């Protein structure tokens with residue numbers, strides 16, 4: 001009996017398709033079903049790391065670094081130089097490796113500037129009024145429409161709210177890193193029920209992504225397989241989503257999808273790492289300062305979620 005590849009740290013290369021197009025590697029993190037990305041300029045070998053995971057065991061709250069080591073090995077094996085440590089949003093399902101990767105590579109960390117709104121929301125939910133300061137804890141906070149470079153390649157930032165208040169999509173040539181908006185065509189779309197989430201906004205964000213050129217390679221944030229598929233997948237084009245995405249293919253009506261999305265979200269449990277992840281991710285991927293006994297402690301709201 002074959003073992004499910006959904007339990008393996010699968011790596012897949014999506015080669016540049018020509019001028020202005022990046023080389024992209026996807027690296028699967030099986031515990032959270034996250035896909036981490038390396039986006040590189042073939043000409044200069046300069047690269048950005050996107051949504052890399054700091055591994056956390058939610059049973060004993062012990063951290064480990066398998067995923068970031070795997071990503072850094074891939075960088076070395078391909079002779080790449082890390083220029084950016086990017087996140088698309090302060091994740092609720094996993095802890096960001098950003099602060100560690102910054103230490104290891106010297107590259108700046110970045111996120112969308114609406115993280116300030118997310119920080120304010122969660123500061124109340126944790127009753128930690130002064131804990132989160134994104135301007136201090138991230139090197140760059142991108143505004144919607146802002147551009148930056150990975151070597152000779154330009155990257156454009158799209159604001160894509162709905163899953164969170166401040167999620168952003170990175171568009172680099174014919175590649176777009178769409179995080180938790182779309183899921184693979186045989187799955188559908190991401191959830192919109194976390195604090196600050198909104199299904200109507202998520203629909204509008206998805207439509208903006210599906211308005212990109214039809215041959216754009218869309219790289220999603222998560223995959224858990226399906227009843228018929230036990231191998232992780234994370235890449236499909238705009239054309240493939242528009243033709244066959246189970247939830248939002250062409251002809252789907254906005255109000256129908258919003259109704260279905262909200263009904264589905266009402267059945268979903270919270271991710272098991274959410275209350276640990278947000279308070280670390282909103283500190284740029286850093287633990288709370290150690291207490292007098294030199295141990296760090298997380299704060300968990302009780303009877304609140």
Ligand SMILES: [Fe+2]
Nearest residue numbers: 091092093180
């Ligand atoms: Fe997410």
